[in-house]
Amino acid sequence: MTLRSILIHPDPRLKKVCEPVPDLTDELRELADDMLQTMYDAPGIGLAAPQVGITKRLIVLDCVKEEGATPRPLVMFNPEVVASSDERSVYEEGCLSIPDQYAEVERPSEVTVRWMDRDGRLQEETFADLWATCVQHEIDHLDGILFIDYLKPLKRQLITRKMQKLKRERARA
């Protein structure tokens, strides 16, 4: 497995609508494994393929955060929200492509998601709480949507400027 480098906003690859994955290949499974390792290493609870520069519909997540609890890595190809609750909840979100910036985002509290797993099997599950927020955040990435797109323009611009500065600093380092 290889750690992949995570793109930092703003980057045109983070704004693309990603292509569906028609068939699983060893290369795609390897990409999923790399993404999980990259996510745990960051550390983060979710990562979408466009964040590592691959514009395909693939996300990975694991929202088990308690120390010592069994991890639950999920690999989702072509994930799709098939139902969402009317009830909404607010979570403070962050993103590995927008380091150290957090903001409250309101989303449906529960979502039912259908996806193809690492073995090519179709899965469907209803997620709540942090899992629901995380899976919606990651699926958004596949449509070129970032959590800051839900914020007021001024706040979004402020964060974008900070990220531009961060990228300049990193380029110089």
Ligand SMILES: [Zn+2]
């Ligand atoms: Zn993100």
